[in-house]
Amino acid sequence: MSDDTDDEALYPNRGRATRPTGVSRRRLLSGSAAAGAAVTAGCMGSTTDDSGGDGDAEGTIFVFNTDEKTVSVIDAATHEVVATPHLGATASFPSNQYAPGLTDEPTNPLWLNVDRGVRAIEVGSLSSVAAVETGSGANWQELTPDGAHLVVSAREPAHTQYRIDADRESGSFGEVTAEIDRADEGGIGDRDGPGPCDVTIHPDGAYAYVPDIFGDTLSVIDVEAFELAEQVAVSPTDGADAARPWMGTAAPDGETLLVEHDEGATGTESVWDVSDPAAPVERARLTADDGLGRRPLTSEIGPDSAFGYVFTPGSNDVTVLDLDARAVADRLDVGGSAFVGTWGPSRERLYVPVQTADEVAVIDHADREVVETIPVGSRPYGATAATARPDGDAAANVRGTMASLGIDLDDGGTTYCIGNCACGHRL
Numbered sequence: 001m002s003d004d005t006d007d008e009a010l011y012p013n014r015g016r017a018t019r020p021t022g023v024s025r026r027r028l029l030s031g032s033a034a035a036g037a038a039v040t041a042g043c044m045g046s047t048t049d050d051s052g053g054d055g056d057a058e059g060t061i062f063v064f065n066t067d068e069k070t071v072s073v074i075d076a077a078t079h080e081v082v083a084t085p086h087l088g089a090t091a092s093f094p095s096n097q098y099a100p101g102l103t104d105e106p107t108n109p110l111w112l113n114v115d116r117g118v119r120a121i122e123v124g125s126l127s128s129v130a131a132v133e134t135g136s137g138a139n140w141q142e143l144t145p146d147g148a149h150l151v152v153s154a155r156e157p158a159h160t161q162y163r164i165d166a167d168r169e170s171g172s173f174g175e176v177t178a179e180i181d182r183a184d185e186g187g188i189g190d191r192d193g194p195g196p197c198d199v200t201i202h203p204d205g206a207y208a209y210v211p212d213i214f215g216d217t218l219s220v221i222d223v224e225a226f227e228l229a230e231q232v233a234v235s236p237t238d239g240a241d242a243a244r245p246w247m248g249t250a251a252p253d254g255e256t257l258l259v260e261h262d263e264g265a266t267g268t269e270s271v272w273d274v275s276d277p278a279a280p281v282e283r284a285r286l287t288a289d290d291g292l293g294r295r296p297l298t299s300e301i302g303p304d305s306a307f308g309y310v311f312t313p314g315s316n317d318v319t320v321l322d323l324d325a326r327a328v329a330d331r332l333d334v335g336g337s338a339f340v341g342t343w344g345p346s347r348e349r350l351y352v353p354v355q356t357a358d359e360v361a362v363i364d365h366a367d368r369e370v371v372e373t374i375p376v377g378s379r380p381y382g383a384t385a386a387t388a389r390p391d392g393d394a395a396a397n398v399r400g401t402m403a404s405l406g407i408d409l410d411d412g413g414t415t416y417c418i419g420n421c422a423c424g425h426r427l
């Protein structure tokens with residue numbers, strides 16, 4: 001693990017669309033191997049696993065390959081990629097905090113950040129069933145634990161929070177039910193707003209937490225009233241000009257909140273007490289001197305709420321935090337830049353797309369170590385999970401194979417991303 005990764009190497013194309021030209025030998029060989037199976041594929045398997053074995057509990061992992069606009073569909077019991085259909089869109093930060101428990105029916109959707117808004121993709125058909133434009137190319141979204149609402153942070157120039165009806169049975173499914181225009185709050189320097197960045201929801205479902213990267217604040221949103229319930233000023237560490245909180249994750253037990261900061265030379269991580277959900281209190285700020293990996297971006301927290309996993313792409317690893325001790329417990333080498341991860345439905349294993357290695361690192365939570373890697377498509381970024389599985393679509397699988405061979409099928413469906421991937425978005 002190295003702490004001296006150059007920022008230009010890590011973030012070579014902020015806001016640019018980059019796609020390979022021509023067909024590489026690696027792509028030709030791997031694509032040709034998949035082509036025969038794709039042509040004859042009629043079905044990926046049933047929409048739910050009825051075997052009664054581990055697959056019934058584990059379900060499916062979805063990994064979004066930003067370069068090809070395909071999705072790798074992984075059986076979480078066998079860790080096999082059962083299909084790689086062409087989605088025609090990609091997502092860097094799909095909703096994943098409570099998604100697995102809310103997608104036991106194939107008609108339920110996965111919520112993705114796509115283009116200048118958010119989109120709902122039905123699990124069974126992988127077709128778009130709802131879309132909302134937000135006025136920004138940088139969006140983050142999360143479902144409430146009951147699946148009733150999707151809360152969205154739309155960063156600049158919108159500086160707006162949205163609440164969207166996420167209940168598929170509702171007559172207003174996919175419609176904006178409330179919003180908070182936050183542009184008048186202003187931001188640091190010449191920023192025209194606070195830059196709401198990411199959103200995570202307390203397990204009681206009553207409050208959402210939004211780190212404001214340009215406001216140096218942590219905002220608490222009352223989900224039902226959909227208004228700011230509290231806003232906490234976040235101070236920078238010594239020597240930093242701004243705290244720049246930008247991503248966050250609430251623990252399953254409702255006691256802890258992790259927040260990532262794009263501050264200083266290497267980034268920092270703060271640990272918050274949210275035992276009073278409406279009044280978060282910062283308890284610790286971890287830095288490189290504490291063993292934190294470089295450029296922390298996002299995090300996930302284990303099912304026992306004892307350990308947090310911080311994705312630190314600047315050092316090609318995942319930093320493991322002991323939440324009780326508020327200290328770094330370990331660093332797990334994942335062999336490349338990984339920006340996000342998702343739990344499988346049983347929350348026993350954490351799936352981490354490694355963008356620069358075209359694979360997924362599997363972390364076993366019990367042992368807190370990487371136990372396996374799964375080859376996927378090109379430049380994987382976002383990931384989420386479900387307990388249902390898509391129906392087979394031979395045409396989509398063939399298009400996925402064509403995309404893996406480097407054939408550019410379309411230019412639509414881009415996503416906000418950091419690093420070497422097909423962004424193409426406009427803020």
